Amino acid sequence: MRFRYASPARFFYRSLLLLLVALAASAQAEWKVLSTESEPGRSGFEHRHVVVEDAAAGQRVAVDVAVFFAKSTALRVIDNPDGQGLGAVMKRENCVCGVNGGYFDTEFKPLGLRVADGTTFSPLRRARLITGILLQSDRGIDVVRVSEFSRAKKIIAAVQSGPFLVEGNKRIRGLNDAQLARRTFAGIATNDRAFLGVCSDVSLAQLANIIATAPIATDSKIRRAMNLDGGSSSAFWFARENGSAFSISGRKPVRDFVGVVPK
Helix, strand or coil: CHHHHHHHHHHHHHHHHHHHHHHHHHHCCCCEEEEEEEEEEHHHCEEEEEEEEECCCCEEEEEEEEEEECCCEEEEEEECCCCCCHHHHHHHCCCCEEEECCCECCCCCECCCEEECCEEEECCCCCCCCCEEEEEECCEEEEEEHHHCCCCCCEEEEEEECCEEEECCEECCCCCCCCCEEEEEEEEECCCEEEEEEEEEECHHHHHHHHHHCCCCCCCCEEEEEECCCHHHCCEEEEECCCCEEEECCCCCCCEEEEEEEC
């Protein structure tokens, strides 16, 4: 009896091992930078367009990032109950750059913490996916875990989303590597840099790997990065120095936006 079941068991564990190896290889794929273009915006902001490739998988993606100084800028979370487009809202609010915000439900209500101009219009929630908060406090722009969040700080703006993608310039392990979608993200880096960005279709695991390894925020190392609402919600807007705008439009209305303005 022992020999009768040994072969199927051995086959099962061998298959499981191969699957785990394949998933690990996918998550650790080596992304090479093919090209980087940059253009200036107002008040020291920079737009970077980075194309990276995983040659082994035959996959090429584009990343657009707005990079700015965290101490000389202010984060704006803008409620959007009327479902207006990102570009119109960014121009109205005089922002230099912006992206879509966090998740919302089928009734168009925000999911998780939202603070705009010091006023909370959606409460903090504890859920598996929305583990991060992008915020502006009296200490500046930061990305924190929900478990670290404290009302002791004066919170001026905040959006809860997730999951976390990068911590200490290293990708977060265990992220989903099966579902490809357009992604929006935010983060903070060394040298007083912060950034908002959008990436063409990748998995969460791939996005974390790209952010941790590709020089998307100049030569700074990524301290923390988190995912915002993605897929058809993803949108990106940047005001060029000459007054024109670079824009990637979302495919559906979203409940809120994240914008950045000079102090």
